[in-house]
Amino acid sequence: MSEVHVKGLAAKQASYALVNVTTEEKNQALKLIADHLLAAQQELLTANEKDLQNGKESGISPAILDRIMLNEERIQAMAQAIELLIKLKDPIGETIEKIEKENGLRIYKKRVPIGVIGMIYEARPNVTIDAATLALKTGNAVVLRGSSSAKHSNMALVKVIHQALKNSRLPEDSVQLLEDTSRETAKELFRLNEYLDVLIPRGGKQLIETVIRESTVPVIETGAGNCHVYIDESAEWEMAKNIALNAKTQRPSVCNTIETLLIHEKWFEEYGKELIQLFQDKNVEIYGDEIVRGKCPNVLIATEEDWATEYLGLTISIKVVSNVEKAIHHINYYGTQHSESIITHNDQHAALFLNSVDAAAVYHNASTRFTDGFEFGYGAEIGISTQKLHARGPMGLEALTSSKFFIYGEGQIRN
Amino acid sequence: MSEVHVKGLAAKQASYALVNVTTEEKNQALKLIADHLLAAQQELLTANEKDLQNGKESGISPAILDRIMLNEERIQAMAQAIELLIKLKDPIGETIEKIEKENGLRIYKKRVPIGVIGMIYEARPNVTIDAATLALKTGNAVVLRGSSSAKHSNMALVKVIHQALKNSRLPEDSVQLLEDTSRETAKELFRLNEYLDVLIPRGGKQLIETVIRESTVPVIETGAGNCHVYIDESAEWEMAKNIALNAKTQRPSVCNTIETLLIHEKWFEEYGKELIQLFQDKNVEIYGDEIVRGKCPNVLIATEEDWATEYLGLTISIKVVSNVEKAIHHINYYGTQHSESIITHNDQHAALFLNSVDAAAVYHNASTRFTDGFEFGYGAEIGISTQKLHARGPMGLEALTSSKFFIYGEGQIRN
Structure with missing residues (x-):
């Protein structure tokens, strides 16, 4: 039996x-687990050093190396997150629905664990602790498949989890880490319906798309977030500029940051130039349509591709539209169903936008x-979650x- | 563009x-729709006659022909089901959760339509009406893909739906039927992520397995139901025999019927022979393990395959177990996570069984x-639903x- 099969079965039995x-x-x-993490700090840093060393040798970018990197502060943050998790209400066992039938049958719909959760993710080793502890809090077993670039760190972290579980009433097998991080093990995981009840990818667009395409x-x-702010005709200057700038620049690398700004033509006529200047002052690179470029210097041409791109950085595309319906249509066509905002004082426009x-x-x-x-x-x-079944939005x-x-x-x- | 693509896009826009x-x-x-169905009775029967004629010519079994068959009574039943559906509470718009933040943000989690539902199903033309009307009641568009054996009936039914929608405030495009029922259109549907939000198969095990394996x-x-009753040591004879017989024989062809009976060894010792006689009196074919066969004549040998089989008919497999844990293990190993029952007066055993x-x-x-x-x-x-995400059990x-x-x-x- 392969590693994936053996560990999937062990997780199933633990579940x-x-x-x-x-x-x-x-x-x-x-x-x-929190206590053992703090106690094993030295071993964790040593293992992490191996990953960092290997990463440097194989030319991994400094940005990715930073994600892989563990230090005392980050280990303490993991332990603190677990302390917070302990305080959260356990959803398991809650009665969601109660039905009493005329024949005397009493039917209770209750919350139960899902069973075995597969988690496939990229560089950050903290996801190992995060995924394992969230799964355990909800009574689930978990099969973890991290990236090869954080392999030693992940193995050291799961060793810590196993030591902790050994001293607990929970089965040690509840948390499984795949040590073989080849493509083949990922593919086996995608089709492990016998043992996995769900597979959650955490990482970039490409990883997520592969999992959706290949997983049974x-x-x-x-994750993927091509988000928009639409500034309607009646939007107040102060509010609109604050929201647009915040949504783009407060933390450009995350999924709920906007990538495209849609602006009503009349509002643009009045405030467009000033707003674009504010973005440029914050070093935001701007791609615009013809109307934007006609009014503002130093704006690049937005292509079809720009409207569909999640820049995840200090870049924005700007389009001028003639009404709220056009804005809705653009978002439904190019968006990734994540987060969308309208700035307006017209309640009818707001209701139409939010519904549509x-x-x-x-x-x-x-x-x-x-x-x-x-x-x-x-x-x-x-x-x-950016899909519509089971859970939608922040989970x-x-x-x-x-x-x-x-x-x-x-x-x-x-x- | 292919038929699947054109109709998927039309459904998306309608959604x-x-x-x-x-x-x-x-x-x-x-x-x-209900009114038009009743008014179009003659056209529907004429179209259905074509399917029945084609079916007879191509040697379809009488059981399947009966499923395809429409008559006045069945058309009236469809219309009546719609009248009942109209009376049901509309879940759309309901506020599920309300969060007020310190910063003044008001967050409402509300129920909304899924969007576009794909439905792939076998012989019965009433599923066409059923799926379309349930989808419309919940504000969803639907793409229907029935079987070739009911093609003319389905086309006639969807024609009726379109005539009704034309006179309504709902877009006619809300309901789409694929007229090309080849394997290729099914495969295209499996990968139509651009337009479909969910795909629901209704039919036999093979159809469901194909959809799970191939759909992105x-x-x-x-649907699939390899269900069990476990008769525990303390079960009362009268209750146990009534439930076991009811669970097997009241309607053997459906998914919540049991396929295997598990019996505690002591109970079997006392009542086994008599119970098996009652099954045989009802013409139930019995496959048993060695203990069952040792005690009762006319019991066939149960093989490994029997424990995993959904007979969907007057056949049962019977196994004797030494305790409730063994029963739980058997069910978790061979069952399809549908419906499982324990008959016992021991509340601890009941709780362990229901939890585990x-x-x-x-x-x-x-x-x-x-x-x-x-x-x-x-x-x-x-x-x-026999899966664990989104919905579980009767939907x-x-x-x-x-x-x-x-x-x-x-x-x-x-x-």
Whole structure:
């Protein structure tokens, strides 16, 4: 049997035990993981050094090396995140629905663990701890498949988890790490329907697209964000410029940052030049349509490709539109159903935009940057789902649960 | 562009209009469909006759021909089902969650349509009406792909739907039927991620497995039911025999019927022979393990394959186990996560069984035959999900909805 098969089976078996552990037992295990992480700091840094060394030798970019890098502060941050997770309400066992039938049957729909969660992700080793502890909090086993560039770090982290679990009431097999990080193991994971209940990719667009294309295991799609702000005719200058600048420049590398700004032609006529100057003052590179370029110097030509691009950096494309319907159409055509905002004082336009734009989060007069599990108050975030089944938008612990009907009778049969 | 592409795009565009229709407008459209169905009875029967004639010529079995067959009564039943659907509460627009942030942001998580639903199904033409009307009630567009054996009936039914929609406020394009029922169009549908938000297969095991294996569009898995009753040591004879017989024989061809009976060894010692006689009196063919065969004549040898088989007929396999844990293990190994029941007076055993058995519906002292959207009081059933994401167990209208965050601010930006 291959490593994927052996570890998938072990996780599946652990998942059967996990349905019978209590919240207290889960929290105790999490506490042990946090403690062991802090105690194993030295081993973790040594393992991480190997990854960094290998990365430098194979020419990995400084940006990626920074993502791989562990230090005392980052290890402490992992432990602190676990302490916060312990305090969160355990969703498992909650009764979602109760039905009493005339024949005396009592039907309870309750929250239960999903079972085994597959997680496939890129450089950051903190995802290893994050994914494992979120899964355990919700009573799930997990099969982790990180990248080869963080292999030694991930192995050291999972060793710490196993030591902690050994001292807990949870099965050590609840957390599995694939050590073979070749393409072949990823492909095997994509088709491991026998043991995996869901596969969650965390990483860049290419990873996510590959998983969706190749996986027969159900996938929760996360991440890609080609987001927009639309400034309507009636938008107030001060509010519009603040939101547009915040949505682009406050943290350009993340998914809820905007990539395209849509502006009503009349508003553009009045304020366009000034707004573009403000972006340029912040070193934002601007691609614009003909109208934008006609009015402003130093704006590059926006091509069809620009409207579909998630720049993830200090670049923006700007398009002038004649009405709110055109803005909605543009967003539904080019957007990735993540976060979309309209700035307007016209409530009818706002309602039409919010209803008609097909996205996980739609905003009236606020920055798209708020689409985030912590900002929403969930206390944890598995990712931001941009699909429509199971979970949409920021996913808290509930996204890692399923439901089950518990039915109690006294001998009822069907007529 | 291919038929699949053209119709997928048309459905997508219709879905953008459907988010802005009211409950009243949807119900009016449904009423028109019901009326038009009754008025078009003669055309429908003529079209159906063509399918029946073609079916006879190509040697389709009488059982399948019966599924394809329409008559006055069946057409009336379709219209009546629509009248009931009209009365059901519209789930769209419901606020599921409300979050108020310190910064004044108001976040509403609301139920919205999924968008475009793909439905792939076998012989029964009533699924055409069923799928289309459930989709419309929940504000979704639908792309239907029925079987070639019911092609003329399906085309006639969709013609009726289009005539009704033409007189309604809903776009006529909301319902699309693929007229080319070749394998190629099915394959195109499996990969139509650009336009489809979900694909729901309704039919036999092979169809469902093909869709899961080949589809990159998210799938809701329905249907396969290798269900069990476990009779524990303390089970009362009268209750146990009634439930076991009901779960097998009340309607053997459906998914919530049991295929294997597990019996505690002590109970079997006392009542096994008598129970098996009762099954045989009802013409149930029995496959048993060595213990069963040692005690009872006319029992065939159960092979490994039997434990995994959904007979969907008057056949059962019976296995004797030494305790509840063995029963749980057998079910988790061979079952299809549909419906599972324990008959016992031991509450600890019941709790262990209900928690540990991994299935959509778990029963204590009742027949598995109750797993059904109508029995649960949902008033409609899209199918019974045997997967764990999005929806599990009987699916009512809510299973055809997604959610969306509506966020209202007064210029909030993120710090």
